[in-house]
Amino acid sequence: MQTSAIQEALLATAGIQSVESVEAHALADGGHIVTGRLGFGPSTPLGEVVALLEVARAEIRALAPEAVILLEPVVAGPRGDANPPTDVFVIRGAD
Numbered sequence: 001m002q003t004s005a006i007q008e009a010l011l012a013t014a015g016i017q018s019v020e021s022v023e024a025h026a027l028a029d030g031g032h033i034v035t036g037r038l039g040f041g042p043s044t045p046l047g048e049v050v051a052l053l054e055v056a057r058a059e060i061r062a063l064a065p066e067a068v069i070l071l072e073p074v075v076a077g078p079r080g081d082a083n084p085p086t087d088v089f090v091i092r093g094a095d
Contacts, residue, residue, distance in 0.1 A: 002063070003034075009059045010038065015052045017041050020074060024067070032067040034060055042075050049073050 007022045018039030025033045038056060040049050053071055060069050 006034065006036070006060055006063055009063060010036065010056055013052070013055055013059060015040070015044070015048065016056065017044075024064070032064060033070060034064055034067045035070045035072075036060075037072045037074055039074050 003022045003024050006024075007019050010016055010019045010022070016038050020037035020039055022034065022036045025035065027033065036056070038053070040052065044052075053073060056071055057069050060067065
């Protein structure tokens with residue numbers, strides 16, 4: 001199972017700030033369990049996190065249709081590959 005393809009698909013999903021881990025575990029019956037830790041911003045509303053987890057499940061299901069999917073949401077730090085919005089900068093002037 002291609003965990004790198006799953007990780008890339010999750011990182012491309014708007015609203016998912018980071019993917020801390022993605023693992024595929026083989027089961028004795030030939031099935032797989034896909035586990036992942038997905039990072040969300042500290043100000044992301046809970047309802048949006050739940051909706052994004054469903055989107056993530058759909059992305060994984062497209063790549064691994066028969067897998068059992070277990071996802072853990074975590075509060076993520078800032079992404080290094082994203083440009084911060086300009087409204088986070090405060091410029092103070094001295095008189």
